[in-house]
Amino acid sequence: MVIRTQPLTADAFAPYGDVLDCAGTPDKMINEGLCGRFHDRAALDFEDGRAGVSLFQAQPRDLPYELTLLERHPQGSQAFIPMSFDPFLVIVAQDLGNKPGEVAAFLTAQGQAINFHKGTWHGVLTPLHAPGLFAVVDRIGDGANLEEFRLEHPVMIERG
Numbered sequence: 752m753v754i755r756t757q758p759l760t761a762d763a764f765a766p767y768g769d770v771l772d773c774a775g776t777p778d779k780m781i782n783e784g785l786c787g788r789f790h791d792r793a794a795l796d797f798e799d800g801r802a803g804v805s806l807f808q809a810q811p812r813d814l815p816y817e818l819t820l821l822e823r824h825p826q827g828s829q830a831f832i833p834m835s836f837d838p839f840l841v842i843v844a845q846d847l848g849n850k851p852g853e854v855a856a857f858l859t860a861q862g863q864a865i866n867f868h869k870g871t872w873h874g875v876l877t878p879l880h881a882p883g884l885f886a887v888v889d890r891i892g893d894g895a896n897l898e899e900f901r902l903e904h905p906v907m908i909e910r911g
């Protein structure tokens with residue numbers, strides 16, 4: 752199966768999570784009017800745990816990208832916040848209860864970050880450019896907060 756990437760928008764991504772960016776007017780101007788605050792833009796959720804901030808240095812991938820693995824975090828949300836200005840690949844899938852359904856792939860615009868809602872099926876962090884450096888905000892806690900699903904048939908993701 753082949754799918755094509757689509758541009759990341761808040762509406763298109765809404766079933767899966769939040770898009771964080773500085774589009775439009777800031778929610779508030781702070782720091783003596785020298786900084787726009789786009790306030791509280793991600794639905795963070797950490798069941799029986801706490802929020803953690805980690806840094807990921809991930810190997811860049813290429814398009815077309817062969818997707819063979821999806822995962823989800825049943826106890827917590829997970830935010831990918833790039834520390835570069837490069838677009839990255841965001842892969843999600845519908846939930847069919849105990850397995851993922853239809854896959855969707857998004858290309859971020861410069862300056863966009865994402866937050867997967869708790870339980871959203873997703874591909875692992877997938878940079879397309881070096882250095883692949885991201886801040887990740889996700890759940891720190893006990894328990895199995897990682898469920899993986901190996902696809903029976905790989906999905907090829909091509910640039911839209």
Ligand SMILES: NC(=O)N[C@@H](O)C(=O)O
Pocket residue numbers: 822829873874875876897
């Ligand atoms: N496992 C881990 O820390 N990262 C994955 O959850 C991922 O989505 O990249």
Ligand code: NI
Pocket residue numbers: 822824829873874875
């Ligand atoms: Ni994850």
